[in-house]
Amino acid sequence: MPLCATCDSVDIFNLLLICLSQCRDKQEALRVSDGETYDNRLKNYEGSEVKHHGDIFEIEKSSKVCDLCKIIFQAFKRTNVQDVEVARGLQMMFRTSYSKIEVCYNTDAKEGLIKLCGLDVYMDEANVEELFRVGQIKEDNSPPILKIMEKDPASDRSLDIASRWLKNCVESHSSCRPPTEFQKPPRRLIHVGNKTQNLFLVETFPNLQHVEWLSLSYCWGGEPSMKLTNGTMNALKNGIPLESFDKTIKDAVFVTRGLGISYIWIDALCTPQGDNRWIEEASKMNEIYGGSTVTLVIASSDSIKNGFLKKRELKYIPVAYSTDKVEDHRAKLFLSSEWDDSEREYNGAWSKRGWTMQEGLLPNRLLHYTDSQIIWKCCEEQRFERGITERVADIVSETLTYSDVSDIAFGSSLDYPLMSHSDTFRLWYDLVEDYTPRRFENISDRLAAISGLAKVYGGMIRNPTYAAGLWKEDLIRGLLWHVEGTTLIPKHPASNTSTFPNFPSWSWASVGYEVVKNDLKTSNSLRALSEIENTHIDLDDQRYPYGAVRSGSVTITGPLRRLPRLYNKKWASAEASMSKLEHYISEIVEKESQGSVAHKYSSPPGGHFSVLVMVGDIHLLHLLVLEATGGIVKGVNEYRRGGILKLLYVDPSSYTSPEVIAKLEKMEASSTALLGLHEKTNKTRMTSNAVFMEVNEGNWAKETVIIV
Structure with a gap:
């Protein structure tokens, strides 16, 4: 469709020239590290605003015959304005803003112009480069002109x-x-x-x-x-x-x-x-x-x-402009909706x-x-x-990108001693978090499909011992992973069907397609309270230590307490005869089970559960919850990994401290503890403190266990 008379009358090329000038000034300001200079220079472009249609209703009418009006009206509909009448009579304007062309409402009020949508400007590559050269600007991540793309990627x-x-x-x-x-x-x-x-x-x-x-x-x-x-x-x-x-x-x-x-x-x-x-x-x-x-x-x-x-499917709207008014040389530039970051x-x-x-x-x-x-x-x-x-x-990204590991892949190594810094394995836990929701036709390939990264990572941190997706040298911390949204009750354990026979329960590979997190990946203040005695990995092929496994076990010694069950349905009753820890665990199991607690938590087939204290300090304890298999190897009880517990002690006098509240909210958000927040009762807070004190002062006997 051709442009309507109103759109055709807008001097897009003049707006583009202003954008080029703004972009040049911004780049110059950044070059001299003087942001204030750029802000001052923007004042030179005040008034670079052009009237468009009288209001959005005129644009709606024109959108039936004009592609540009159609784009603008579609942007208006995406705003989901409840009362469209608020836009009646609001003059539509084009303006330049930080090297972009924007379509705005003019409220004639304190708010002034309010952006409705942005428009990207495209030209043929040769014309873009020529204008960049004349305007003395460089291509960057917010250019005022984009290069028109080919419809055929095979061209x-x-x-x-x-x-x-x-x-x-x-x-x-x-x-x-x-x-x-x-x-x-x-x-x-x-x-x-x-x-x-x-x-x-x-x-x-x-x-x-x-x-x-x-x-x-x-x-x-x-x-x-x-x-x-x-x-x-x-x-x-x-x-x-x-x-x-x-x-x-x-x-x-x-x-x-x-x-x-x-x-x-x-x-x-x-x-x-x-x-x-x-x-x-x-x-x-x-x-x-x-x-x-x-x-x-x-x-x-x-x-x-x-x-x-x-x-x-390219949606470019051609706009004619003149570069030589004497000869009236007509060339083309193109407009489209502002590029979606997605x-x-x-x-x-x-x-x-x-x-x-x-x-x-x-x-x-x-x-x-x-x-x-x-x-x-x-x-x-x-x-x-x-x-x-x-x-x-x-580039700032909230997700893991290849650039995060590019230095690792090409020969760099950490410049601090192994095990002396919490960041040694931080990137690995980030990799696991990104990796675990990814799908396979055969999930038994899960460890093999990350073996290349594991091999590179092992070389970077001076060849530690790889153990089914974790590292022996950081295994105390590595074992304390949890599935996003739960800490004790796995959502879809991979080991519960014959399809996934080879993953040890203590490896993150043993769960289904869930995001696996490790809240300790950046912590270096907690003291290890248990000790790894031995790891045994039965590899699918001994030549490839970073590849698939048939089975694996971890032998660990630490403060341990046995529990007859994880869940007692009478936990909420004041008459129930149970420790504060058992009460607390039952509450978590019930919440994470969402009303359907599995029978094994009340009566485990192997006879009992155990809780092992892994790391801690005077304010925080991390515990590993284990389920007995019933097996005994050379007098040592064999367990499967269940989940984790995270106990925080908060001085009652600091309950209103913003720092403490923030820490509690973070714990609640990550579902690693059911602790009282500032809007909850002091009674709940005191209960969580009581659980911490009971465990911390319990002087549990150290015992060696095998986790398979």
């Missing part, structure tokens, strides 16, 4: 953008180069050839150097049409036409060729399927992905059948698959294909096809 222009990103990184970023020890190629690679050649499998040799390969990270989403097996090995070596492969493989080969890379590593075609030989390759993921020239991430597709080079995330199947986590964290260069654009990530920067560049050092 020459789109591939040229990706190629330039790769070339720039290879030539300019020394920190992104794979370490020498990772530059040996994998045992098998696929040679992609050219348009007239078939794909064929190449078996490399350990001493072969200077081979560049692209590694592929994608979702199978079903069985591939072609896999490497004993039956297909010779055919793949002899060469198979590209048309014989699934769409995602064909698209990946197309991109690999476009980047000028001769080899691609694809798990289904380079790792033997259907036998245990894949275990060897799984143990080398850090080398395969970390040593590749670039990793191609298929972020937008959930199946190998679908492909990813699909035409995009477009920079990867919320599809790829980001939820277990195997892809280390595939996204181990490489030093990644090229993502999403539904909307291609995105480059390396150790130094992140680039978006739409024309935004961000330095990795400036």
Whole structure:
């Protein structure tokens, strides 16, 4: 649709020039570290406001014939205004604000202009670069002009953008180069050839150097049409036409060729399927992905059948402008809705698959294909096809990203002694928290699919002992994980079916697809009150200590108290004969069971439960709750891990202290204790203190137990 007369009369190009000036001044102010200078310079642009339609109702009427009005009215509907009449008569305005064009209401009141929505401005890449040059500004993470994207991600222009990103990184970023020890190629690679050649499998040799390969990270989403097996090995070596492969493989080969890379590593075609030989390759993921020239991430597709080079739905509204009023030279710029930050995330199947986590964290260069654009990530920067560049050092993220482990993956080591600092294992617990909700077709792969990261991490912290997803040197703290939302009652334990026979109960791998947290990951003030005597891990293959396990046990000694049950239904009765601790645990079990307490908590099949004090200080205790299996090994009772208890003692005189209240609220929010908050009664607080004192002063005898 053409623009309405009102939209066509807005001098978008003049607003854009003002945005360029604001962006230049902002960059100059940042360069001299003088934010106040930029704020003062903004005053030079006061009055850069243009009247639009009389109110939103005029825009609604015009939206039937004008694309720009349609965008603005859709933004208004998303605000969910309860009484639309409040907008009647409010003049609509265009303005520039911090290098962006915004659509606003003019309230003619103290509030002044109120933003309704933002508009992004796009131009052809050559025009963007020319205006940036004339305006003396650099591309950054908030440019006033974005680069119009191709509808076809398989176009020459789109591939040229990706190629330039790769070339720039290879030539300019020394920190992104794979370490020498990772530059040996994998045992098998696929040679992609050219348009007239078939794909064929190449078996490399350990001493072969200077081979560049692209590694592929994608979702199978079903069985591939072609896999490497004993039956297909010779055919793949002899060469198979590209048309014989699934769409995602064909698209990946197309991109690999476009980047000028001769080899691609694809798990289904380079790792033997259907036998245990894949275990060897799984143990080398850090080398395969970390040593590749670039990793191609298929972020937008959930199946190998679908492909990813699909035409995009681009909604650009063309706006004519004149750069030379004398000759009336008419060119084009484009407007669209302000970019949604969610477009920079990867919320599809790829980001939820277990195997892809280390595939996204181990490489030093990644090229993502999403539904909307291609995105480059390396150790130094992140680039978006739409024309935004961000330095990795400036990116603030609440979730774990590959940049958090890039230094680990490429040879860095911690500069403080092992075990002397609480941060030694902090990043590992962050990795586990991010990893545990990810899905598998076969969850028994859970430890194997993180083995590459474990191997790298172990090397970083000077080769400690890996133990089924935890580390022996930090096992006292490591055992005190809990599932988000519960501390005692597991939601969906993986070990309760024959599908998950190999995970020890003390490993976070033993629970279902729940977020696993460790509240002690940043703590270094608590004293260990128990001691790890021994760990025993029965590996699936002894050659791969970071891989899958068959079983495992931990022998530990510490202050222990046996309990006949975890739950007594009479816990709320004043006449019930039970300790404060038993009362407290029963209350938690009932709450976390949500009204349906399992029979075993009242009458365990092995005869009893036990509570083991793990760490503590004068204000805080962390306990491990264990369930007896009934087994005895050389006179030592055998248990399964149940959950944890966290007991806090608060001086009654400090109940109103903001610091104490904040600490209590944090504990309540993380579901690690049922302690009284400021709005609850002093009686509840005194009860929690009484439980702490009972345990702290109990002088429990130390006992050795085995946890399986």
